[in-house]
Amino acid sequence: MVCYHAALIYWEPGAFMSETFYARVARDLAEGIASGRFPVGSRLPRELDLCTQYEASRHTVRAAIQELQGLGLVSRKKRAGTRVENSSSTRGYRQSLASVEDLVQFGAAHRRVVQNIGDVVVDRGLARQLGCAAGRAFLRISSLRLNGDADAPPIGWTDVYIDPAYAQLRDVIGEYPEVLINDLIEARYGRRIAEIRQDVQALALSAKLARALNAKAGAPALRIIRRYLDQAGEAFEISVTIHPADRFTFSMCLRRERG
């Protein structure tokens, strides 16, 4: 069977049909919108008119319009028809932290072995790294990240910088090494993360870090700097994590938001 669809040249189902018909209709309409033939604010033809134009069933036309809706190009109302809202799709993507994989990236699944806790004053080099003012005082908690295996080399090294006001945490962290520090802060001080800024860079391992991580000096590694901001935009916790290249991949998943 070969179908002829006037508005969209030939279309035939079967092995030669590279694109489905409703997708074709959707694309044609989307192009019409992008090109200004259907300007923002105007209305598309009614479903039944599109059916005759494209010689398609109502079902097919609706599937096409649903696509446009998903792209955020049009909105629909019962009696009012289909309104063009946007000439191109500009939807955001959402990252979810819910799945276990994602949490691994944020440190929950790793065992943390505290190596060192002490006060530091930020010098110029560190200030540039952390993105804060030089001279600021922090409590620094250094720890190794391990996975389950006892004799596997560590996955990474973490320095967590927190406001000295939270110095009480010093003791708690020793007791509950598996809890995330920002969860502790949220639980004890009610300061909630509003925003996380992350920077990921490559660098060569310093001799000192290489020794601690049981790796070769100069080997490539990943450095992840996370700044945890509260509602006011103040960074109340900053973490710097170093992972030798072969032991860690930073991965994430962004899903496009739905209309």
Place this chain on the structure above:
Amino acid sequence: MVCYHAALIYWEPGAFMSETFYARVARDLAEGIASGRFPVGSRLPRELDLCTQYEASRHTVRAAIQELQGLGLVSRKKRAGTRVENSSSTRGYRQSLASVEDLVQFGAAHRRVVQNIGDVVVDRGLARQLGCAAGRAFLRISSLRLNGDADAPPIGWTDVYIDPAYAQLRDVIGEYPEVLINDLIEARYGRRIAEIRQDVQALALSAKLARALNAKAGAPALRIIRRYLDQAGEAFEISVTIHPADRFTFSMCLRRERG
């Protein structure tokens, strides 16, 4: 007319029908997933079974499953059924691609100079890197990323792998080097991105790449692999970008959603 739907108590259309039937089915299934009756990784019953269970038409069942798909709870494949991917549609952190900084990360702000376009068949090593089956054929587009400065060294090297079905793009890409390839695909083929998976790793520059990038072999670099998935969960575009450590920082901002 009053319809009786065994699995979901009474349902009647008309003024008293607060919820449509397909929404009801969708909610029931979503609850089943959240409660663990359909664990992540398991499969939902086939459409026809759901039809008999809910005493609904296939049309209605499909509309319900489409809802779940939109929420990211399930994925579907032909023959293989409907797989549970996620137990809840989480209000997590949200990354917006609206700001200029964010767009930089996705390549829009860089100038792209195409070096090479050709067909490749994925070997074992590349398959592991891309996360696809060995033996698959792709069209590979290699390009240098430059910023504004004429004599500054390149920011990175990108290999974009796309389905050979989109081979027509070969010509278009030369004409419009500043347009993102996935925008081209979306505009011309109507295949839209539902999800982006990103892996970021550190590695040492190979001699060949180092030459192309005007950097030292063995120097640390960032490798970003992005897999662009459509609604069905199929990767229709994969890009691999390499940035010398000193020329690029991968940064992002996550905001906690209201709720």
Place this chain on the structure above:
DNA sequence: AACTATTTGTACGTATGTATC
């Protein structure tokens, strides 16, 4: 490697409900 059976995908038709101009 070719075939078959199964499951989802696309497309058709029809009828009625619902919101709203």
Place this chain on the structure above:
DNA sequence: TGATACATACGTACAAATAGT
């Protein structure tokens, strides 16, 4: 109030992809 346009629901048939033989 009535007519209009989208929304939901039933049905059927065949195509496409793929897991399993």
